Amino acid sequence: MIKIKFCGISHIEDAIVASNYADLIGVVTDPVSPRFVKPEFIDIVKNFVNKPVVNVKVKGKINDIVNESKADYVQIHRVLDMEEIEDILSYNKKFILYVPSSEKYYSYFKTIVNKTNHLILIDSEKKGEKVNLEVSKIWIKEYDKVGIGGGITLNNIEEFLSLNPYWIDISSGIEKYKSKKDHDKMIRIVEKVKEWKSIL
Numbered sequence: 711m712i713k714i715k716f717c718g719i720s721h722i723e724d725a726i727v728a729s730n731y732a733d734l735i736g737v738v739t740d741p742v743s744p745r746f747v748k749p750e751f752i753d754i755v756k757n758f759v760n761k762p763v764v765n766v767k768v769k770g771k772i773n774d775i776v777n778e779s780k781a782d783y784v785q786i787h788r789v790l791d792m793e794e795i796e797d798i799l800s801y802n803k804k805f806i807l808y809v810p811s812s813e814k815y816y817s818y819f820k821t822i823v824n825k826t827n828h829l830i831l832i833d834s835e836k837k838g839e840k841v842n843l844e845v846s847k848i849w850i851k852e853y854d855k856v857g858i859g860g861g862i863t864l865n866n867i868e869e870f871l872s873l874n875p876y877w878i879d880i881s882s883g884i885e886k887y888k889s890k891k892d893h894d895k896m897i898r899i900v901e902k903v904k905e906w907k908s909i910l
């Protein structure tokens with residue numbers, strides 16, 4: 711089955727529900743986000759869940775992000791420079807590397823694929839916009855660890871699943887309001903992913 715990351719988790723009860731249904735639990739610890747929580751929240755969440763937790767950060771030094779919590783993965787949600795990509799290779803840590811879904815980032819995408827073995831997240835250039843599905847479709851075929859996020863909802867998830875990504879990333883589409891998850895939407899979206907598998 712296509713793996714699922716539920717992102718933007720900022721309440722313990724949402725983390726517990728997420729851990730029953732998703733493969734990865736994303737926590738945004740960057741103050742730029744309305745879903746921001748302190749990195750310490752990750753360490754608390756880890757006492758309640760049995761799924762890997764991802765620390766999602768936009769800004770900051772890689773070393774600081776790696777060391778600020780007990781997260782199993784670090785998702786750097788920005789385009790890195792070459793020095794940072796080299797730096798990542800020196801850590802014994804799992805990363806999720808964000809690539810904006812625009813043709814102009816194709817060589818960046820290839821650099822990451824060729825240099826690292828980490829999960830890649832193809833996502834919209836700007837938070838809140840829908841990811842470019844045409845670009846994503848091509849890139850998903852080129853590397854087996856590509857996930858897709860950026861505007862997935864209960865109403866459009868089939869468009870994303872049809873690209874056959876390794877994993878999908880959902881946050882705003884499973885919210886009651888910004889930062890609070892809707893448990894019913896979480897469960898229904900997982901059912902859709904399961905149904906999709908049985909169609910194939």
Ligand SMILES: O=C(O)c1ccccc1NCC(=O)[C@H](O)[C@H](O)COP(=O)(O)O
Nearest residue numbers: 717718743787859860861879880881882
């Ligand atoms: O959640 C945020 O507010 C956020 C802010 C800045 C960078 C990343 C952020 N979240 C990342 C995610 O929620 C997911 O990795 C992905 O973008 C899917 O999100 P959505 O389009 O809301 O489903």
